[in-house]
Amino acid sequence: MTATTNSAQDVDVLIVGGGIAGLSLASELAGRCRVALVEAEPSLAYHTSSRSAQQLIPSYGPPPVQELTRRTLEVLADAADGAGRRLVWPSRFMLVGSRADVEAESHEGMRALTREEATRLVPALRPGAFEAAALDTDSVRVDAPALLAFHEERARAHGVGLHVGAPVHSAQRVGEGWLVGAGAEGFHAANVVNAAGAWADDVAVLFGVERLGLQPYRRTAALVSLAAPLDPDTPMVAAADDTWYFRPDPAGALVSPSESEPSRAEDAVPRPGDVEAALALIRAVADLEVTGIVRAWTGLRTSPQDGLPVLGFDPEGPGFFWLAGQGGYGFQTSTALAEAAAAQLLAGPEALRTGASPVSGTQRALDPHRLSVRS
Ligand SMILES: Cc1cc2nc3c(=O)[nH]c(=O)nc-3n(C[C@H](O)[C@H](O)[C@H](O)COP(=O)(O)OP(=O)(O)OC[C@H]3O[C@@H](n4cnc5c(N)ncnc54)[C@H](O)[C@@H]3O)c2cc1C
Structure with missing residues (x-):
């Protein structure tokens, strides 16, 4: 099935994958641009994001991961769900x-x-x-289902369409964007975010983008x-x-x-x-x-070969953005990665290239350009 331009919904950002990575980004972008998320399975967070140990450990992982974890903890420290229950609490x-x-x-x-x-x-x-x-002693436990629900609610409250049972099956470059078929839905998206976890390389191939060796x-x-x-x-x-x-x-x-x-x-x-x-x-x-x-x-x-998450616009795929390769750190880095991804997506690839929108050293370390399979 191929989406037609007429029936396709126009969005600025189409997120592929409804795990913690995709949902955190949907929640971060909510209300700031037109966003939709597509998830292949009949429910959100069906795969790795419902199977973690629910622990956020600031001393765990290489330095860029530790920095992302500290930022995530800073934001989540006081977060609570709709019923006032805390999402994280101390757990050494x-x-x-x-x-x-x-x-x-x-x-x-x-x-x-x-x-x-x-x-x-x-x-x-x-x-x-x-x-x-x-x-x-700074490690915390996270209520993963509550955190996922928190992001889902925040996204929905701002009109983000979350489409389950909608695997991406077709993608073609049309004008300045992508025409994407996902389940029975069609989207015309200026940017596509690949947050497909274990399937991230397969999703890239669907978009005619080279794999990163995840x-x-x-x-x-x-x-x-x-x-x-x-x-x-x-x-x-x-x-x-x-x-x-x-x-x-x-x-x-x-x-x-x-x-x-x-x-x-x-x-x-x-x-x-x-x-x-x-x-x-x-x-x-x-x-x-x-x-x-x-x-x-x-x-x-x-994970990719170097064990660091991958965040950024693809070097050769215009409007194709990676948010993948989180390995065993997907929850503890989730908020920081979503913030960085949102900032880069809203600024656009040109702003990054010209330096109009500066990126931190950590964000540079996560850039897909670094991966050896590309050189
Ligand atoms: C046993 C275990 C313990 C862990 N413990 C921790 C921990 O304590 N702390 C921590 O931070 N991390 C932990 N992790 C890691 C963490 O769970 C992952 O890093 C994180 O869940 C990855 O999230 P994700 O959104 O990238 O991937 P997923 O949750 O797998 O989401 C990707 C989604 O993309 C969808 N998708 C794929 N292809 C398509 C397509 N073509 N169209 C539409 N959708 C598609 C999939 O269906 C899937 O739902 C643990 C992992 C495991 C297995």
């Missing part, structure tokens, strides 16, 4: 492991702990089972029930060698084997043994008496 993050691994992973903002201090904070930890620990990686998590509940104030605890993590949850605990296995873009599901493998490793370090697996899921964390 602790690394444990060998001295070398903890030192290597303890980024700025983390404080070294003695083993006694670590076990006082997390009594389930066995002091003889790890050498070193470090703590991030690779989806599987990651599984599960809610498990416990014989004895964890204190809700217990920090999230992660192995410094990235082989497992757990944190308290009203159901008992959330656990993950922290795997990072390349995958094709798909509706990923856990494999037999994934969760049990994590539990075996966790049991070696902590006394968590797991009584059952309540629910397990797998999501795809998608």
Whole structure:
């Protein structure tokens, strides 16, 4: 099916993808220009954005990610939903492991702990089972469904059309814009934003734009029930060698084997043994008496080769903007990325090229121009 120019709705920005990236941008642009969002699935945030661990950790990730996370936390610190419930709240993050691994992973903002201090904070930890620990006290938990709903409501309130069951199936350059077919809808868009997560490279191809080499990686998590509940104030605890993590949850605990296995873009599901493998490793370090697996899921964390998100106009695709490759940082960077994307889209590519609209060093680090598959 191809959209015709006559039936197409005119917008300034068409966002492809209704996960946290696309919804944050729709909410940021709402009321500032004509925006529509198309989501392939019958509901918003069906894929990775409904499968995260809901933790925002300022010390996690390379420096540009840390800067984006600090900005996101600054904005979300006082945010509340329509019923006045806070969207984020303090939730400390602790690394444990060998001295070398903890030192290597303890980024700025983390404080070294003695083993006694670590076990006082997390009594389930066995002091003889790890050498070193470090703590991030600025880490927060986010209510991911509430944050997604917050952005959805803000976008809808300003007339942003959010179209579900609308996969982009055709795109052609018409005049100064794009004529896009998505499900039964048609759009004439001055700019298209690619916020399609694991499918971002496939969406680029639909627009005749070269792929950036974005690779989806599987990651599984599960809610498990416990014989004895964890204190809700217990920090999230992660192995410094990235082989497992757990944190308290009203159901008992959330656990993950922290795997990072390349995958094709798909509706990923856990494999037999994934969760049990994590539990075996966790049991070696902590006394968590797991009584059952309540629910397990797998999501795809998608990154380019250098592990940084991709934000900016495509070097060769006019009016084609990337907001992808957020890897394991999609929630913690979401507000800062949406702000930066909105500023660049509203200024236009020309303003960026001429320097009329300056971009920060961090934004330059995220520019799609940098990716080697293009050179
Ligand atoms: C187990 C796990 C734990 C995680 N924990 C955290 C955490 O604690 N903190 C954190 O910050 N991040 C975490 N992440 C990462 C975070 O969840 C992701 O970075 C984020 O959800 C990515 O959001 P997105 O909007 O880019 O992608 P998605 O949520 O996947 O959204 C992309 C959307 O695009 C749609 N789409 C694809 N193709 C088309 C098309 N042709 N037409 C229309 N729509 C299309 C898809 O259907 C999809 O809904 C975790 C991830 C996993 C898997």
